[in-house]
Amino acid sequence: MNIDDLQGLLPLLTLAAGATALMLQIAFARNIKLTSFLAVATLLAATLSIVWAGESAPRFVTPLLRADKLALVFSALFCVAGAVTAILSMDYLNNRGDEPEEYFLLLVLSTLGACVLAYASHLASLLLGLELMSVSLYALIAYPDKTKLPLEAAIKYLVLSGAASATMLFGFALLYATTGTLQFSAMAQQLANIDTGNITLLVASVMIVTGLGFKLSLVPFHMWTPDVYDGAPAPVAGYLASVGKAAVFVVLVRWFIASNLFRFSILIDCIALLAILSMLAGNGLALLQTNIKRMLAYSSVAHMGYLVIILVVGSDLAHRPLAIEAGMYYLIAYTATTIAAFGLLTLLSAGKSQKENIQLHDVSGLFWHQPLYACLMLVALLSLAGIPLTAGFVAKFYLISSAVSDGRWILLGSLAIGSSIGIYYYLRVVFYMTRRVEEHKNIPEAAHGLIEKFMTCTLIASILLLGIVPQSLMEYLRSILQLVN
Amino acid sequence: MSLAILIGILLVGGLLALLADRWGDGTPRWVSLVTIGVALVYLLTTVADTAPEYFNTTAAIGSDWITYLKLDWIPRFGISFELAMDGLSLLLVILTLLLGLIAVSSSWSEIDFKQGLFQANLLWTLAGVTGVFLAMDLFLFFLFWEVMLIPMYLLIAIWGHENKAYAAMKFFIFTQFSGLLMLLSIVVLAWQASLTNGSYSYSYFDLLGTTLNSNLEFWVMLGFFLAFTVKLPGFPFHTWLPDAHTQAPTAGSVLLAGILLKTGAYGLLRFAIPLFPEASMNFAPIAMSLGAAGVIYGAVLAFAQTDFKRLVAYSSVSHMGFVLLGLYAWNNIALQGAIMQMVAHGVSTAALFMMAGAIQHRLHTRDMRRMGGLWHDAPRMGACALFFAVASLGLPGLGNFVAEFLVLLGLFAVNPWITAIAALGMIGAAIYALWMMQLAFQGKPEELREFGDFGSREMATMATMMIILVCLGMYPQPVLDLAQPVLDSLQKLTPNIEAVVALTQVGVMDQ
Numbered sequence: 001m002n003i004d005d006l007q008g009l010l011p012l013l014t015l016a017a018g019a020t021a022l023m024l025q026i027a028f029a030r031n032i033k034l035t036s037f038l039a040v041a042t043l044l045a046a047t048l049s050i051v052w053a054g055e056s057a058p059r060f061v062t063p064l065l066r067a068d069k070l071a072l073v074f075s076a077l078f079c080v081a082g083a084v085t086a087i088l089s090m091d092y093l094n095n096r097g098d099e100p101e102e103y104f105l106l107l108v109l110s111t112l113g114a115c116v117l118a119y120a121s122h123l124a125s126l127l128l129g130l131e132l133m134s135v136s137l138y139a140l141i142a143y144p145d146k147t148k149l150p151l152e153a154a155i156k157y158l159v160l161s162g163a164a165s166a167t168m169l170f171g172f173a174l175l176y177a178t179t180g181t182l183q184f185s186a187m188a189q190q191l192a193n194i195d196t197g198n199i200t201l202l203v204a205s206v207m208i209v210t211g212l213g214f215k216l217s218l219v220p221f222h223m224w225t226p227d228v229y230d231g232a233p234a235p236v237a238g239y240l241a242s243v244g245k246a247a248v249f250v251v252l253v254r255w256f257i258a259s260n261l262f263r264f265s266i267l268i269d270c271i272a273l274l275a276i277l278s279m280l281a282g283n284g285l286a287l288l289q290t291n292i293k294r295m296l297a298y299s300s301v302a303h304m305g306y307l308v309i310i311l312v313v314g315s316d317l318a319h320r321p322l323a324i325e326a327g328m329y330y331l332i333a334y335t336a337t338t339i340a341a342f343g344l345l346t347l348l349s350a351g352k353s354q355k356e357n358i359q360l361h362d363v364s365g366l367f368w369h370q371p372l373y374a375c376l377m378l379v380a381l382l383s384l385a386g387i388p389l390t391a392g393f394v395a396k397f398y399l400i401s402s403a404v405s406d407g408r409w410i411l412l413g414s415l416a417i418g419s420s421i422g423i424y425y426y427l428r429v430v431f432y433m434t435r436r437v438e439e440h441k442n443i444p445e446a447a448h449g450l451i452e453k454f455m456t457c458t459l460i461a462s463i464l465l466l467g468i469v470p471q472s473l474m475e476y477l478r479s480i481l482q483l484v485n
Numbered sequence: 486m487s488l489a490i491l492i493g494i495l496l497v498g499g500l501l502a503l504l505a506d507r508w509g510d511g512t513p514r515w516v517s518l519v520t521i522g523v524a525l526v527y528l529l530t531t532v533a534d535t536a537p538e539y540f541n542t543t544a545a546i547g548s549d550w551i552t553y554l555k556l557d558w559i560p561r562f563g564i565s566f567e568l569a570m571d572g573l574s575l576l577l578v579i580l581t582l583l584l585g586l587i588a589v590s591s592s593w594s595e596i597d598f599k600q601g602l603f604q605a606n607l608l609w610t611l612a613g614v615t616g617v618f619l620a621m622d623l624f625l626f627f628l629f630w631e632v633m634l635i636p637m638y639l640l641i642a643i644w645g646h647e648n649k650a651y652a653a654m655k656f657f658i659f660t661q662f663s664g665l666l667m668l669l670s671i672v673v674l675a676w677q678a679s680l681t682n683g684s685y686s687y688s689y690f691d692l693l694g695t696t697l698n699s700n701l702e703f704w705v706m707l708g709f710f711l712a713f714t715v716k717l718p719g720f721p722f723h724t725w726l727p728d729a730h731t732q733a734p735t736a737g738s739v740l741l742a743g744i745l746l747k748t749g750a751y752g753l754l755r756f757a758i759p760l761f762p763e764a765s766m767n768f769a770p771i772a773m774s775l776g777a778a779g780v781i782y783g784a785v786l787a788f789a790q791t792d793f794k795r796l797v798a799y800s801s802v803s804h805m806g807f808v809l810l811g812l813y814a815w816n817n818i819a820l821q822g823a824i825m826q827m828v829a830h831g832v833s834t835a836a837l838f839m840m841a842g843a844i845q846h847r848l849h850t851r852d853m854r855r856m857g858g859l860w861h862d863a864p865r866m867g868a869c870a871l872f873f874a875v876a877s878l879g880l881p882g883l884g885n886f887v888a889e890f891l892v893l894l895g896l897f898a899v900n901p902w903i904t905a906i907a908a909l910g911m912i913g914a915a916i917y918a919l920w921m922m923q924l925a926f927q928g929k930p931e932e933l934r935e936f937g938d939f940g941s942r943e944m945a946t947m948a949t950m951m952i953i954l955v956c957l958g959m960y961p962q963p964v965l966d967l968a969q970p971v972l973d974s975l976q977k978l979t980p981n982i983e984a985v986v987a988l989t990q991v992g993v994m995d996q
Binding site: 385387393412416419423434 | 559561562627632638642643661662669673
């Protein structure tokens with residue numbers, strides 16, 4: 001390991017150092033202001049360090065990690081998302097619980113895990129990153145609010161996620177037994193010699209798909225999603241829904257490309273089936289919710305369904321670059337949008353009323369007394385619904401373009417049906433927000449600091465910019481993916 | 486650049502109207518009025534400046550486009566910000582802005598909640614519709630197509646009547662789902678074109694003449710057709726329309742009926758048929774049957790209504806059926822009729838909705854059984870209502886008659902039987918229009934009531950629309966001339982039907 005290697009790992013090192021510093025600071029003197037400042041500074045420093053880290057990319061840093069542009073872009077995304085979550089959480093935590101300083105420590109650790117996932121080029125680092133991210137999340141879910149619901153959610157997530165990890169590990173073991181390696185690119189060479197119908201491989205892939213399907217909450221492994229989101233504090237739920245899924249998806253894409261798993265047609269068919277189920281069931285179940293967090297949970301199930309389409313499309317080598325590009329754009333748009341949607345819930349829960357579980361009627365009339373926050377929600381919902389001028393539309397357009405190029409009509413049909421159902425439940429929230437003043441009384445008091453307003457404007461601007469001037473990001477993703485492919 | 490500025494004026498005007506709420510109670514509507522006025526004047530002056538030769542030349546010369554603008558937007562997919570205007574677009578944009586003025590006038594005293602936001606949404610809807618009529622890049626077209634719905638949705642959802650949630654949602658889901666199918670079709674078309682051209686492009690001009698295999702062409706065409714027919718609305722996709730119209734505030738109904746429906750017709754004429762000539766010709770019998778069914782069905786259902794606005798809404802279904810018939814007959818006369826119908830129906834229905842709004846504002850009901858004898862209390866209102874009712878039933882001398890007559894004439898050459906069926910719709914129109922007059926304005930009032938007749942603002946608005954309809958009816962030639970070059974160039978793109986060629990060569994209309 002030389003200095004260039006370390007330079008490539010700079011974001012990870014920054015985050016790790018920041019986490020250590022945070023831990024020491026909390027041990028010596030509890031001070032929520034200082035802790036939150038340190039956490040945000042760490043996350044932003046890690047984001048900035050990516051510029052410098054990019055100079056030594058691409059390179060393998062040990063067989064475990066690959067520092068390339070893809071890893072760096074997504075590390076940046078996760079760090080920014082972590083920073084936004086941290087900033088939005090400040091007011092939320094101030095009005096809740098005693099001694100919430102560890103929250104920020106856990107958030108930094110979880111981001112570190114997500115970044116490791118973005119770097120992973122080996123099943124061991126995949127597992128390390130995944131567990132680092134998940135274990136921090138268990139604690140994050142239960143930590144700030146010491147009531148029954150978050151605790152239940154955390155235990156549920158812990159048990160189920162543990163089971164999923166165990167299943168996945170078993171799959172890894174079987175994979176190791178057949179190929180003799182855990183490194184992605186080395187695995188490609190081994191797999192090339194093995195018949196695609198090999199029974200051990202089949203069992204292994206079923207187990208791994210189950211494990212990762214759980215993490216991405218694809219139907220039928222989605223059962224935990226609404227309960228956990230519902231119980232988790234709003235900022236954590238947003239973080240879990242965006243970074244928690246995007247990181248897993250990035251490593252999945254990397255693994256599929258590096259080991260050329262696309263040639264296992266049974267695996268691809270399985271994923272296509274999961275995609276269709278997720279799109280239809282996710283959207284269908286979201287219809288029935290009156291709790292906005294649960295609705296967003298099911299909507300995230302549906303969005304993951306849309307997203308895995310690109311793995312199916314990618315199975316055709318000719319259309320793979322476009323598909324991967326579309327997937328990466330979708331992830332970025334989805335992360336920004338999800339953070340924004342949950343951001344509103346955080347802001348609403350942050351006030352003195354400590355209202356959790358925002359229901360539809362809690363946002364009624366929001367347009368008239370919190371126009372800025374209502375605009376944030378409006379933009380986020382339109383983006384989730386895929387209406388033009390928002391990030392979500394360009395992402396969906398990208399996805400449709402790639403699926404059309406490969407002629408995946410059944411997937412496209414499910415996407416069209418799913419999206420149309422989606423419009424109903426997204427717009428229902430908008431409708432509640434536009435209700436007249438007389439029709440509602442007990443609105444939860446929202447946070448109203450300058451920082452919150454600034455974050456709100458930034459989120460609105462980023463979603464709109466991604467939707468209106470996507471060209472430069474598209475070109476950038478295209479250029480870095482040419483190297484990855 | 487002028488076209489982008491035109492849309493920009495409306496967008497900025499919307500923002501100003503939103504801010505104007507703080508400057509005083511009545512300011513937003515003035516801002517709105519001035520904005521549309523400025524846009525209209527700007528449009529007319531630029532058109533007069535840039536293209537005097539357009540109006541003098543006949544179609545044979547290539548200068549079909551009055552102005553044209555193309556800026557790169559997303560080169561990754563060959564998407565550009567491409568706007569262009571020809572006679573057809575010009576006509577429809579003028580209609581849009583005129584009806585915008587009328588919508589502002591009709592909302593003058595009706596809206597008392599968040600006026601600024603109301604006017605802003607109204608102006609943004611106008612901007613979106615103008616964009617739809619001008620966009621020549623299919624991606625951009627789709628963008629305007631979808632985006633114009635959001636302010637419209639808000640207009641219905643916030644300022645609508647008792648059942649607004651249901652109506653707004655139904656409207657949005659119908660149009661969004663069909664829009665999504667169109668997006669799929671657009672992407673498929675662009676992808677197929679990129680296989681032959683070697684690079685992506687969403688420009689209308691690049692996509693014209695793309696050859697698809699006939700099976701694919703049919704499905705792609707169907708995606709476009711569905712999106713446009715839902716908006717038109719064609720039978721059997723019209724069910725959102727009565728709800729949306731009835732629940733919308735008056736200005737919303739005026740915009741919906743007057744111009745939003747026309748975007749569907751425009752889409753069929755500009756995109757669906759020219760892009761897929763073969764498939765459209767094969768599909769024409771079905772489309773025409775749907776059109777005829779819409780004419781009859783709309784008329785029958787209109788007769789069954791007791792709600793004033795619902796009646797007018799169903800009459801729209803009936804009238805827009807004629808547009809569908811005219812478009813798929815695809816010959817010069819029928820197309821001229823369809824375009825004429827777009828303009829005439831826009832004006833006459835807008836007037837009827839304004840009438841309905843005025844009655845509701847005064848009586849707080851739309852139920853015609855509770856009206857009766859309105860003429861006695863408000864003779865000016867009664868006279869206006871009678872004028873637009875007979876316009877709607879197709880009285881010779883008014884625009885609607887010219888339109889429906891041309892459609893039937895052109896259609897007869899293509900399909901006499903469907904013509905015969907559609908002509909029955911005109912009888913239906915006479916029945917429901919006169920029945921409406923009878924129920925609402927004639928007879929004895931059941932309850933004692935005091936209410937004001939039309940004031941000068943309302944009379945001025947009504948008079949404007951009457952003048953337009955009379956002009957269209959008495960001297961339709963300028964409109965026909967404006968549309969003719971466009972129709973010529975569109976028809977060059979498609980294979981002609983022999984019987985029709987013969988008919989057009991006779992030159993029944995003496996162009």
